[in-house]
Amino acid sequence: MLFGKRGNDDLVIRGARVIDSAAGLDAVLDVRVDGGTVAQLGTKLETNAHRVVDGQGLVLAPAFVDPHVHLRTPGREDEETIASGTAAAAAGGYCAILAMPNTEPAVDSAAVLGSLAETAQSEAEVPVGFLAAITRNQGGAELTEMAELASAGAAGFTDDGRPVVAPGLMRRALQYGAVTGRRLALHCEEPTLSKGGQMHEGAVSAELGFEGYPSVAESVVVERDLALAAYERQPLHLLHLSARESVEALSRAQVAGVAATGEVTPHHLCLTDDAVRSLDPNVKMNPPLRAEEDRQALIAGLRDGTIAAVATDHAPHARHEKEVPFEAAPFGVTGLETAFSALYTHLVEPGLLKLETLLERMSAGPARAYGLDAPRIAVGAPANLVLLDLQATRRVAESDFRSRSANSWLLGETVKGQVRMTVAAGRVAFGS
Amino acid sequence: MSIKSAGSSVDKGESLKDTALTLGAYDPDVIVIRHPQIGAPQLVARYTGAHIVNAGDGKHQHPTQALLDLYTISEELGRIEGLHVAIVGDVLHSRVARSNIQALALMGARVTLVGPPPLIPRGIEAMGCEVSYEIDAIRAADVVYVLRMQQERMAEGANFVPSLREYTARWGVTPERLRPGQKVMHPGPMNRGVEIDPVVADAADALIEQQVRSGLVVRMAVLYDLLTHGPAGVQSAALHEIGAA
Numbered sequence: 265m266l267f268g269k270r271g272n273d274d275l276v277i278r279g280a281r282v283i284d285s286a287a288g289l290d291a292v293l294d295v296r297v298d299g300g301t302v303a304q305l306g307t308k309l310e311t312n313a314h315r316v317v318d319g320q321g322l323v324l325a326p327a328f329v330d331p332h333v334h335l336r337t338p339g340r341e342d343e344e345t346i347a348s349g350t351a352a353a354a355a356g357g358y359c360a361i362l363a364m365p366n367t368e369p370a371v372d373s374a375a376v377l378g379s380l381a382e383t384a385q386s387e388a389e390v391p392v393g394f395l396a397a398i399t400r401n402q403g404g405a406e407l408t409e410m411a412e413l414a415s416a417g418a419a420g421f422t423d424d425g426r427p428v429v430a431p432g433l434m435r436r437a438l439q440y441g442a443v444t445g446r447r448l449a450l451h452c453e454e455p456t457l458s459k460g461g462q463m464h465e466g467a468v469s470a471e472l473g474f475e476g477y478p479s480v481a482e483s484v485v486v487e488r489d490l491a492l493a494a495y496e497r498q499p500l501h502l503l504h505l506s507a508r509e510s511v512e513a514l515s516r517a518q519v520a521g522v523a524a525t526g527e528v529t530p531h532h533l534c535l536t537d538d539a540v541r542s543l544d545p546n547v548k549m550n551p552p553l554r555a556e557e558d559r560q561a562l563i564a565g566l567r568d569g570t571i572a573a574v575a576t577d578h579a580p581h582a583r584h585e586k587e588v589p590f591e592a593a594p595f596g597v598t599g600l601e602t603a604f605s606a607l608y609t610h611l612v613e614p615g616l617l618k619l620e621t622l623l624e625r626m627s628a629g630p631a632r633a634y635g636l637d638a639p640r641i642a643v644g645a646p647a648n649l650v651l652l653d654l655q656a657t658r659r660v661a662e663s664d665f666r667s668r669s670a671n672s673w674l675l676g677e678t679v680k681g682q683v684r685m686t687v688a689a690g691r692v693a694f695g696s
Numbered sequence: 697m698s699i700k701s702a703g704s705s706v707d708k709g710e711s712l713k714d715t716a717l718t719l720g721a722y723d724p725d726v727i728v729i730r731h732p733q734i735g736a737p738q739l740v741a742r743y744t745g746a747h748i749v750n751a752g753d754g755k756h757q758h759p760t761q762a763l764l765d766l767y768t769i770s771e772e773l774g775r776i777e778g779l780h781v782a783i784v785g786d787v788l789h790s791r792v793a794r795s796n797i798q799a800l801a802l803m804g805a806r807v808t809l810v811g812p813p814p815l816i817p818r819g820i821e822a823m824g825c826e827v828s829y830e831i832d833a834i835r836a837a838d839v840v841y842v843l844r845m846q847q848e849r850m851a852e853g854a855n856f857v858p859s860l861r862e863y864t865a866r867w868g869v870t871p872e873r874l875r876p877g878q879k880v881m882h883p884g885p886m887n888r889g890v891e892i893d894p895v896v897a898d899a900a901d902a903l904i905e906q907q908v909r910s911g912l913v914v915r916m917a918v919l920y921d922l923l924t925h926g927p928a929g930v931q932s933a934a935l936h937e938i939g940a941a
Contacts, residue, residue: 473756
């Protein structure tokens with residue numbers, strides 16, 4: 265299900281604080297990688313003439329998995345390509361990403377999926393899984409050939425960017441989950457409630473005069489889809505949750521036994537609708553930034569595990585498309601290269617989230633949500649490692665991005681926590 | 697020099713950034729911009745060195761309208777602080793309402809918004825005003841500020857109001873709904889017989905023509921200040937005060 269470059273690098277990382285909470289591991293250790301596989305953990309390990317990386321003062325953790333990336337290929341290669349997007353992912357500490365199918369054309373046939381997989385096999389700096397569309401051309405009318413797409417390697421199914429509006433069609437798609445064994449990932453938005461909406465509906469939209477996109481436009485569809493999943497006894501994954509009511513609904517469904525997972529983006533965890541006062545198109549995204557009480561509910565949900573995954577919803581846009589008034593700008597911001605730093609700075613440093621929890625929600629959490637093997641630091645596991653410098657600070661600058669687009673909400677901000685090296689599928693994909 | 701989008705390069709798909717760069721190349725002292733999108737003046741300000749006057753950006757702000765309205769009230773009633781102003785009608789789509797709420801609250805007036813629920817934006821109380829869905833609420837006000845019912849926004853199927861007929865019956869400002877001595881204002885152009893009864897519009901207590909006269913002097917004053925006080929700091933500070941930035 266994952267396509268990209270793999271490696272058999274030999275490496276010893278010396279003296280880093282090794283954290284893998286799933287394995288109950290938090291100790292200063294050396295880690296040796298033989299032929300792309302974790303071979304030994306211990307102190308004063310033999311280097312066996314491997315390349316040695318000094319990890320003193322740094323944190324070594326299972327590398328990140330981003331379950332929500334827009335690679336814009338095919339169709340908008342000016343904004344991102346498989347090569348540039350995965351280079352950005354490697355720089356962000358990711359060892360695997362999942363790409364969304366809302367391309368031009370959409371990934372709605374085995375032919376399109378096959379050609380992307382082939383390109384990724386030779387060009388992707390970190391392995392990529394491709395989600396396929398639920399409906400043809402994401403038109404919301406006819407199901408794609410889901411069984412065939414699953415056989416061709418689809419990592420899951422989504423119409424991301426658009427909701428599946430018709431409940432009857434949504435139900436059929438869920439039923440096909442029993443055949444494909446892949447998750448449905450849902451963009452929850454009731455279009456007559458969000459119509460024309462530019463930002464969260466509340467005091468800030470009232471003052472600025474923007475048309476509102478209320479929380480209930482998301483939560484009403486979250487509730488519907490959870491009810492359908494419960495009825496069909498199928499799992500589902502909720503994309504980019506933004507509203508307190510959605511987190512509450514997800515939690516209730518999980519307690520009732522529905523196999524539902526959810527994800528949240530760094531921008532929804534760090535910002536509120538107050539940021540829109542800047543009128544900066546780089547804080548315009550769908551779903552929109554919501555109120556402080558929503559942000560707090562998202563942080564609490566991530567902390568207690570209701571929300572399993574951090575997802576960047578990395579959405580590159582051409583410069584000229586964002587250099588316009590807010591209402592004329594497209595939705596979406598980049599995030600691959602800034603996610604860890606943003607969350608370390610805004611959540612871990614102020615004490616809102618433990619480092620161990622953040623690392624888990626950026627790695628094992630998203631992997632499990634899609635039934636992928638979770639990256640681990642254990643003997644015999646493929647080397648998927650990220651080396652982090654928690655002391656380093658940097659000013660986020662356009663010139664440092666590997667992504668082809670620079671529509672980041674963090675431009676000019678100083679952040680703490682820097683990725684020093686990424687090993688993905690046994691290969692050093694970033695850093696030295 | 698007046699530039700309209702119709703017939704200009706804007707019609708040919710020129711971006712606002714390029715229009716700003718092009719106009720900036722003529723080295724103007726002041727650019728006055730009215731634009732259907734929120735934040736357009738800020739964008740133009742980023743790409744030119746000229747002073748920018750916001751003459752209305754989408755549903756966001758109309759700062760000189762608020763200045764001329766405050767000037768009119770203060771000339772007529774001698775003060776603004778402590779007055780009660782009722783703003784009636786389509787607040788949702790009104791940049792005039794937003795600038796006036798902000799300016800009146802800043803000057804210490806009490807503001808009550810009156811209209812049908814779909815036309816009063818959720819959460820607007822945070823700007824420092826009250827909300828009522830009952831037209832009777834205007835009787836307590838010193839000034840009744842009537843907003844234009846924008847018919848183009850009330851097209852069939854939009855469902856902000858079921859019909860203009862019902863709106864007028866329920867929220868139209870008529871002589872019966874006013875008490876003697878209440879001042880009535882309107883930013884124009886009026887829809888007589890819709891949001892405002894013609895008898896109210898023509899009554900002695902209506903300040904609508906005074907508003908137009910105030911508009912001339914206030915806008916002259918804005919330009920005078922910008923052209924004489926020089927540096928951009930003065931301009932941005934002044935416009936910040938009334939919420940243009």
